[in-house]
Structures are given as structure tokens and as C-alpha cells.
Amino acid sequence: MERYKELLDKLYKEVKKVEVSERFEIPKIEGMIEGSKTIVTNFSQICSTLRRKPEHVAKFLSRELAAQATIEAERLVLNRRLGSKMINDKIEAYANEFVICPECKKPDTELLKEGKFLFLHCLACGAKHSVRAKIV
């Protein structure tokens, strides 16, 4: 019994350690080119990692990549041929602006709307920073 508890403690410590050192990683896009379109097939997975609404992310990408973006179920369809690096870079830019806390660099944040202002509120350290309310 005692050994079992020890084992659990050890396991628990190891799990904790992993959690602390784990970096926030945005999945790289998976996609394909179809005619003149670029399709991101794991778009909903990326948005759930970012914990942001797909519509918001799509709007940002549309603007940054100068392409029309349409959400089709799990996928995002962009009406231009785009390299995956370009899209990955823009998703990272989105995370830096709308997800990652500028104070503690953690991704445990939420967007708060107050009047016509939008704030990035950090659940880890409590910091609040204003961000662009509209992506247009």
C-alpha cells in the first residue's frame, strides 16, 4: 500500500514537472491547394488550441493574407494560393496579439469586450491589455 502511494506521488510529481516546462504550441496547419484556393483542414483544431472563435481567427487571416476566408465545417478555405509558412506565421501573429499574455507569456487568457474596447485578460496573472477591437 505504502509503495503504491509512493509511486503515485512520484508519478504526480513527474506530471507536474511536464506541465510547468511545457510550451504553448500552436498546431502547424495542415492543408492543401485546390485550384486557386488554399484549404486549411485542421482549422477548428487550431482555433480550439487558441481558444478563440473560428470567425475571429478567420477574419484576422483574411485581412493579413489579403484573401477571402470562408469557414466550411472544420476547414478554412482561402481564395488564394498561399504557402503554409505564410499562414503559420500569421496564426502565430494572431496568438501574439490576441492570445498570449504580454506580461507572463501564458496563453490562459480571454477576450473581454467593454463598450467598444476589447481587452486581453490573463487568467494566470490577472493582467489586462487593450487589443484591436476590430480586425478591419
Ligand SMILES: [Zn+2]
Ligand atoms: Zn499573464
